Amino acid sequence: MFSYILRRIAQSVLVLFVVGLVAFAMFRFVGDPVETMLGQERTVEDIERLRENLGLNDPFFVQYANFLLRAAQGDLGISYRQGRPVAEIIAERLPATLELAAVSGAFALILGIVLGIFTAIRRNGFAANAIMTLSLIGVSLPTFLIGILLIYLFAVELSWLPSFGRGEVVQLGGWSTGFLTQSGLVALILPAITLGLYQMTLIMRLVRSEMLEVMRQDYIRFARARGLSQRAIHFRHALKNTLVPVITVTGLQLGSIIAFAIITETVFQWPGVGLLFINAIQFVDIPVMAAYLMLISVMFVGINLAVDLLYVAIDPRLRS
Amino acid sequence: MTDTPVTPPRSAPRSRLSMAWDSDVAHAFRRSPVAMISALVTILMVGAAICAPLIAPHDPFNPATLNLMNGFTPPGTPNMFTGESFFMGTDDQGRDVFSTILYGLRISLFVGFAAVGFAMVLGITLGLIAGYVGGLVETIIMRVADVQLTFPAILVAMLIFGVAKGITPPEYRNDVAIWVLIIAIGLSDWVQFARVVRGATMVEKSKEYVQAARLIGRSPGAIMLRHILPNVLSPVLVIATISLALAIIAEATLSFLGVGAPPTEPSLGTLIRIGQGFLFSGEWWILFFPACTLLILALAVNLLGDWLRDALNPRLR
Numbered sequence: 001m002f003s004y005i006l007r008r009i010a011q012s013v014l015v016l017f018v019v020g021l022v023a024f025a026m027f028r029f030v031g032d033p034v035e036t037m038l039g040q041e042r043t044v045e046d047i048e049r050l051r052e053n054l055g056l057n058d059p060f061f062v063q064y065a066n067f068l069l070r071a072a073q074g075d076l077g078i079s080y081r082q083g084r085p086v087a088e089i090i091a092e093r094l095p096a097t098l099e100l101a102a103v104s105g106a107f108a109l110i111l112g113i114v115l116g117i118f119t120a121i122r123r124n125g126f127a128a129n130a131i132m133t134l135s136l137i138g139v140s141l142p143t144f145l146i147g148i149l150l151i152y153l154f155a156v157e158l159s160w161l162p163s164f165g166r167g168e169v170v171q172l173g174g175w176s177t178g179f180l181t182q183s184g185l186v187a188l189i190l191p192a193i194t195l196g197l198y199q200m201t202l203i204m205r206l207v208r209s210e211m212l213e214v215m216r217q218d219y220i221r222f223a224r225a226r227g228l229s230q231r232a233i234h235f236r237h238a239l240k241n242t243l244v245p246v247i248t249v250t251g252l253q254l255g256s257i258i259a260f261a262i263i264t265e266t267v268f269q270w271p272g273v274g275l276l277f278i279n280a281i282q283f284v285d286i287p288v289m290a291a292y293l294m295l296i297s298v299m300f301v302g303i304n305l306a307v308d309l310l311y312v313a314i315d316p317r318l319r320s
Numbered sequence: 321m322t323d324t325p326v327t328p329p330r331s332a333p334r335s336r337l338s339m340a341w342d343s344d345v346a347h348a349f350r351r352s353p354v355a356m357i358s359a360l361v362t363i364l365m366v367g368a369a370i371c372a373p374l375i376a377p378h379d380p381f382n383p384a385t386l387n388l389m390n391g392f393t394p395p396g397t398p399n400m401f402t403g404e405s406f407f408m409g410t411d412d413q414g415r416d417v418f419s420t421i422l423y424g425l426r427i428s429l430f431v432g433f434a435a436v437g438f439a440m441v442l443g444i445t446l447g448l449i450a451g452y453v454g455g456l457v458e459t460i461i462m463r464v465a466d467v468q469l470t471f472p473a474i475l476v477a478m479l480i481f482g483v484a485k486g487i488t489p490p491e492y493r494n495d496v497a498i499w500v501l502i503i504a505i506g507l508s509d510w511v512q513f514a515r516v517v518r519g520a521t522m523v524e525k526s527k528e529y530v531q532a533a534r535l536i537g538r539s540p541g542a543i544m545l546r547h548i549l550p551n552v553l554s555p556v557l558v559i560a561t562i563s564l565a566l567a568i569i570a571e572a573t574l575s576f577l578g579v580g581a582p583p584t585e586p587s588l589g590t591l592i593r594i595g596q597g598f599l600f601s602g603e604w605w606i607l608f609f610p611a612c613t614l615l616i617l618a619l620a621v622n623l624l625g626d627w628l629r630d631a632l633n634p635r636l637r
Binding site for chain 1: 467470471472474475478479481482483485486487569572573576577578579592596599600604607611614615618619622
């Protein structure tokens, strides 16, 4: 048990070091930093002095270690395009992405569980069948088309909701939030649905199949025989036992929500880190790309680790 | 193998064609209307893409055939200046939307097929080696696969595209963009193939025919390619079909985001990106028709993949 946790942590750290190596290689070998930093008029001495100052003459692993050390201290280099520290730009953009991810995650989880239970209980009803068919179509629609469709319906045709941006934001310390203004909340609706729809269908189908599986178990039949109400059986006995796989999948999907936010943010011009990353690729802004890679890896590896540990904590059978 | 018939009568030697017609998969195919329709749609789309220069009423990339006066002609109605009519309308530069879709389909399908082909070759090779050789080589290959699986494929493809863009000098970027796209999507997708092939290879490795081949002194390379590979191909076929749908959507997504096919060679995703700009001004057809084409194509290939998985897997039948 203890050795399992230790091994998982060691694995995660190793993955982070490998990702760090990839990011460092991008940083160091894609494009010449000296070329980028010095202008047209430069002498051989200038180049040599800058190389020495930047530590580019050190052995590879010394440079790699220095890179990781600086990254751990929050120094992620300077954006080629904006000429500002990357850490500063990311800190500015991160709240937008995290708020969007949190809202769409909550939307996916709540609606997914509710619809999953509904379709499992009313297995052969008309509404349940209609929801299942719709979810099949939803899964095969690419994310960006869902976004465009929603924009067309709710922003162009009905003009109920804004089609781009975050609306008004309020600064709370270093954190800009859209939760406190009406325009901020309204602006969240379409992007959050676009981003959460796929995860919602995934969770719904999972809850449904787990519920159907659990309802066949003996203890459910026993609960029926005891004369418990339908509601008590469905929610106290069946639902509780479907939650372990749901938590695992939701946790792992949290990572994909952050990754797929890139697409949603581009469709809705949402000023988060995903849009920053796409612009960085378009303009070959290597420091921003490397920083985004490291940031998202830390999130992914952290989420995976947390889910694995949570799994052990929730399911007593795994603790032996 | 599932596509060999139950002991054909020896007296009457039969052609490969009739054997294929009688196989399990062909029977299942003839009984499934969904499979037949999606196969038909896929073949039609591939055919239209290959014959695009013959079918397309206009060459959207030849400025000589374009007339700016034709810009924004709605579908089916004659243009108010030139009197010309386009059944899917025209875009802002007077290009026939139907023709751009045909040429876009060509690029989307080319990238899709090439990326899956690349992923397949890479995945099969690494999977065979990992499964057959084992040991440290296997550990390294499968660890890399595990780490890559932690990240969504689309993110991996974006990163590879970004790095490749950084390495190529700016003046060549447009020329190599399609190939970079193929490599990026292919590299993001090899893991599935490698995992399945490795698993199947480990099963096949312990069977008698492999031991017999080893006894008569065939080289490991020959055993992997000539003996094991043909026996692990049917799951590979299923993954390839499903991967094709994913690759087409991945290509469209990347091009839509502006990190894929260059504007000089627009794919379906690029066309949707262009069309999105006209959503608010009412020229819906510039967006609608490319989006529908992508949707129908992805759906058809997806359904075909689902059906193939069920047909080739006797346990599910």
